[in-house]
Amino acid sequence: MVHAAARLRDPRRGPRVHAVRARHGDRAQPPAAGGAVTTDATEQEPAPGTDPGAPEPRGGSTVRPTLQIEDLRITYRGSRGEIPAVRGISLTLNPGDTLGLAGESGCGKSTVAAAVLRLLPPGTEVTGRILLDGEDILAMSFGKLRAVRWAGASIVFQGAMHSLNPVHRIARQIAEPIVLHEGVGREAAEARAVELMAQVGLPAWRATSYPHELSGGQRQRVMIAMALACSPQLIVADEATTALDVMIQAQVLRLLKQLVTERHIALVMISHDLSVLADTCERLAVMYAGRLVEHGPSHEVFAGARHPYAQALSAAFPTVGDPAERRNPQGLAGDPPDPADLPTGCSFHPRCPVVMAECPTTPVTLRAARDDWQAACLRVEDTGTDTGTDPAAATGDDLPAPTLLTKGDA
Numbered sequence: 001m002v003h004a005a006a007r008l009r010d011p012r013r014g015p016r017v018h019a020v021r022a023r024h025g026d027r028a029q030p031p032a033a034g035g036a037v038t039t040d041a042t043e044q045e046p047a048p049g050t051d052p053g054a055p056e057p058r059g060g061s062t063v064r065p066t067l068q069i070e071d072l073r074i075t076y077r078g079s080r081g082e083i084p085a086v087r088g089i090s091l092t093l094n095p096g097d098t099l100g101l102a103g104e105s106g107c108g109k110s111t112v113a114a115a116v117l118r119l120l121p122p123g124t125e126v127t128g129r130i131l132l133d134g135e136d137i138l139a140m141s142f143g144k145l146r147a148v149r150w151a152g153a154s155i156v157f158q159g160a161m162h163s164l165n166p167v168h169r170i171a172r173q174i175a176e177p178i179v180l181h182e183g184v185g186r187e188a189a190e191a192r193a194v195e196l197m198a199q200v201g202l203p204a205w206r207a208t209s210y211p212h213e214l215s216g217g218q219r220q221r222v223m224i225a226m227a228l229a230c231s232p233q234l235i236v237a238d239e240a241t242t243a244l245d246v247m248i249q250a251q252v253l254r255l256l257k258q259l260v261t262e263r264h265i266a267l268v269m270i271s272h273d274l275s276v277l278a279d280t281c282e283r284l285a286v287m288y289a290g291r292l293v294e295h296g297p298s299h300e301v302f303a304g305a306r307h308p309y310a311q312a313l314s315a316a317f318p319t320v321g322d323p324a325e326r327r328n329p330q331g332l333a334g335d336p337p338d339p340a341d342l343p344t345g346c347s348f349h350p351r352c353p354v355v356m357a358e359c360p361t362t363p364v365t366l367r368a369a370r371d372d373w374q375a376a377c378l379r380v381e382d383t384g385t386d387t388g389t390d391p392a393a394a395t396g397d398d399l400p401a402p403t404l405l406t407k408g409d410a
């Protein structure tokens with residue numbers, strides 16, 4: 001299970017201020033001008049309250065989380081100035097957990113995904129912590145990071161055609177990470193590639209095909225086979241099936257779900273489509289304007305979200321099944337805010353159909369609607385059924401200083 005509980009950080013702690021620090025190593029860049037980052041008090045106090053989840057005892061033993069994200073904040077820096085795309089996200093996935101990450105375009109989903117494998121552009125500022133099997137991704141040397149990509153965690157993006165090398169045959173491409181990470185000879189690695197192809201439903205004769213000879217669904221399967229090649233503990237699937245037609249999408253999703261279950265892999269699946277996430281993942285997290293606004297059991301969130309934004313998102317999809325319970329899709333007026341200029345109080349209040357007088361002035365973070373279900377809305381009564389610990393409260397001020405990503409990360 002994914003754990004998240006909503007203990008609010010002690011407001012007396014106040015906002016944390018970190019000095020910007022460039023990591024030394026591969027082609028390191030100098031620290032950003034100014035040398036310090038302060039996030040405004042509105043946003044910091046109280047801090048977003050999802051629990052990164054202390055390792056949960058299972059059958060008497062302690063399970064080390066596959067992925068632990070603690071108070072992650074990400075700011076892009078470029079010609080458009082500073083764009084705070086992620087504003088304090090905490091999540092924990094244990095082995096075998098499946099988490100769907102949903103939200104409209106621009107809410108920060110892909111930024112979180114890219115951060116997990118440190119694939120953000122140079123100059124991006126990251127604070128908080130990302131632990132993969134206990135190892136700090138942001139503090140890792142580039143050499144170690146290279147070893148972790150594919151073998152520890154792999155990512156499947158939308159648009160496999162662009163991710164595959166057009167001049168190499170399929171088996172060779174799937175074999176590549178095996179050769180690279182396991183020191184296996186090319187012939188043996190390609191034999192393994194053919195086995196992997198069988199697991200994702202691709203016939204052996206396709207081993208010698210080029211990407212352009214495959215359909216979109218087949219190419220996406222190749223990407224999944226590559227993602228599985230080095231038996232990672234974590235797969236991040238970012239809109240991995242969005243471009244596929246519905247039949248192929250259903251097949252690929254079934255396959256992914258099956259492989260994840262069989263191999264006890266943790267899965268973070270990103271999509272605009274809440275219904276797909278609800279069908280594939282056991283838990284659902286909804287993002288808005290760089291923050292989590294709801295996090296709970298998939299089917300329950302999809303059927304009865306607590307946050308008005310998550311409600312609107314799920315109402316945008318038709319339900320199937322019992323005709324008596326069927327609903328027509330409904331839209332949501334307005335657009336997500338500019339990440340660099342968020343509305344005060346609850347960021348969603350200008351679009352909220354049930355906005356209250358205090359919403360524009362009162363910052364709101366995740367509240368425990370239930371021990372396994374949180375929503376960031378003033379209308380949600382905080383049951384205080386917190387099962388975990390606030391990362392900051394648990395560790396004091398020991399969260400690392402921000403990392404300024406360097407060219408070596410790209």
Ligand SMILES: Nc1ncnc2c1ncn2[C@@H]1O[C@H](COP(=O)(O)OP(=O)(O)OP(=O)(O)O)[C@@H](O)[C@H]1O
Binds near residue numbers: 109110
């Ligand atoms: N490389 C970048 N440089 C500057 N800003 C960026 C960069 N990548 C993303 N952003 C901005 O960060 C914010 C979050 O983008 P992100 O792609 O993470 O959202 P998303 O929820 O994944 O959207 P989508 O579903 O469209 O991929 C957006 O405002 C986006 O414009």
